Amino acid sequence: MFCFLVESKMVVMEKTKTKKFSPKFEEAPPKKVKKMKKNTDVEDNSSKKKKIKGEEGEKKKKLKFNDNVDVKEIKGEWKKKKEMKEEKKKTGKVNFDGKNPKSKFKEPVELLNKKETREKQKKVKETRKKFKQEDVFDIGVQAKKVWEEVRREDCPESKKESLVNQLHSLVKGNIKKIIFAHDTVRVVECLMALGSSDIRDKLFLELKDDILEMAKSKYAHFFVQKMLRYGSKDQKNQIVKVVEGQIAKLMKNKTAGHVIEIIYNDIASAPQRNSMLQEFLDHGFIHFKEPELRTVPEIIAKYPLRKADCIQNLQRNVEVLIRKGAFNHSLVHTVIYNYLLVADNKQRAETIEQLREALVHMAHSREGAYTALNCLWHGTTKDRKAIIKSFKTFMLKTAQEEYGHMVLMGIFDCVDDTKFVGKAVISELTENMEEMMTNKYCVRVLKYLFSGRSPTYVNKDMITILEKVILLNVYPLHVLVPGVWGVIN
Structure with missing residues (x-):
């Protein structure tokens, strides 16, 4: 028992020792001591400041000014403002210097005639040119x-x-x-x-x-x-x-496009034209060309692995050409026509939406007329209406053109809204019937209206072009309205 009590006392003593010397139960130093330290620091700083002030005061007392120094009076801003207000009250106008503009002396102005001013401008221009x-x-x-x-x-x-x-x-x-x-x-x-x-x-x-x-x-x-x-x-x-090798870049330039148009139409041979078209395709065709291949589908059929690159580069070039409005060049017409033959449905729909109001400027060339026909065949009803509206006041002119009359025949063939076609197209053509009867291309349009696709009155090549509509699931007008008399009425 005695041993047990001694051991218990020893354990209690150890616990109390741990409680006294553990960091949790350490007593914090008194706050008063810290305050005292702070106060002492403040006192030391104040004493230092007083000493510095005392020294500066002694130094200031030692400074002396010389009486011989000249002092200039500076006019304050408030005086200027005061003067400007006074002038405003008197005259109603204030000059930027704060003075009245009427008080300033002005040189007399010489009044010149129209001829004298023109001669003066010419002299100034000549001097400027001499300097340059x-x-x-x-x-x-x-x-x-x-x-x-x-x-x-x-x-x-x-x-x-x-x-x-x-x-x-x-x-x-x-x-x-x-x-x-x-x-x-x-x-x-x-x-x-x-x-x-x-x-x-x-x-x-x-x-x-x-x-x-x-x-x-x-x-x-x-x-x-x-x-x-x-x-x-x-x-x-x-x-x-x-x-050569710069045609795609130069066609995107407004002025250089006219030069390349002359080369394409007047100077280049058929193989050279084919090679000019191929520069809008893959970069490999810039250096290695196939002048025997006429169209892009033929090139893709020969090189099927390069199809994706060719279509992608062609799409980029077509987008830039449409954005810049280069619709008057026949090379651009061939590029756009070949792109429409190769593009997907989504890409084709986007290009038709961009082109539908610009086809008037393209219908005078063969490839331009083919692009217009493709836009009519593949476009929506909204696109077709927009295309017909864009030809307003130009119906007679397009009917008189060698390739433009094909577009009007395509409108009669694939647009099923007969009332709209009658108001927009036929009413404008019937106003000038004398000119329509004298021109051979206008007569073809009139024959197609009455006879449809009969080979006795319509050219076989034109019939083969218009037969592509059936493959696209677009019903021609002469199938919907037999005799076309419903359109005229």
Whole structure:
């Protein structure tokens, strides 16, 4: 028992020891001590500040000013404001200096006539041009004087030859500096049009390295057009070679597109046209072309693995061309037509929605008319109505065109809303029946209205084109309304 009590006491003692010295039960230092420390710090700081102030005060007392120093009075802003208010009360106007504008001395203004102001503007323009073109300005002035004599109709041919030679001698060596200006480019165009073969060769040699830059220029691209018109065969072929590989880029440019349109329509052969179309496809066709293949479906049939890349690049180029509004070029018509032949239903619907109001500008060419027919066949009823409305006031003109009349025949063939077709198309055509009867293409339209697809009155090639509608599950108008008399009534 005794041993047990001793052990219990020892355990109790150990517990009390742990309670006394454990960190949980440590007593915190008194807060008063901390406050005292803070107070002591504040007292030390205040004492230091007092000492510093005392030293500064002693220093300030030691400072002395010199009486000989000149002091200027500065006018305050409040005085300026006061003056401006007083002037407002008196005159009602205040100048930016705070003074009355009436009190300022003004120089007398010279009133000029219309002719005098025009002459003054010309002098200022000339001085500005001299500053910009110090080397070429005098040459340009002399060349324009000679050019004005040469281009006159009453100028004799003997004098004209000597003036052309004189003009070439003036311009020679500085044509690159002159050709990008709006006035001096006409001088170089005149040399290309009226000059001899030697002068044309010399001009071409001087400018053949800058053909791409000139084609993109606003004024110099007219000279490239003159070269394509008046140049020799070798010169034209060299221009075509320079342009190869850059056709897709140049067609996106507004000014360069006119140059490529002339190359495509007037100069390029059939295989060259096919190769120009292939540049809008995969990048591989820029360097390795297939001039025998005419259309994009033929190319895809030969290279089926490259189908996705070809359609993707073609879609990008078509979107840019539509966005920029390059609808007047026949090369663009061929590109869009080939894209519609290859595109998916969703992609085709998007392009038709973008093109439906611009087909009026495309119906004059063969591929443009084919694109319009595809838009009519594949488009919705809303698209067809929008296409017909866009041809308003142009129905007679399209009926008189070689390929445009096909679009009207397509409208009669696939649009099932006979009342709308009667009001929009036939009523406009019947207003000018005399002109319709005299033109051969208009007569074809009238024959189709009465006879339908009978081969006695309609061309077989046109019937084969219109028969594509049945494959697209679009019912033609002559099937819905036999005799077409319901349309006219």
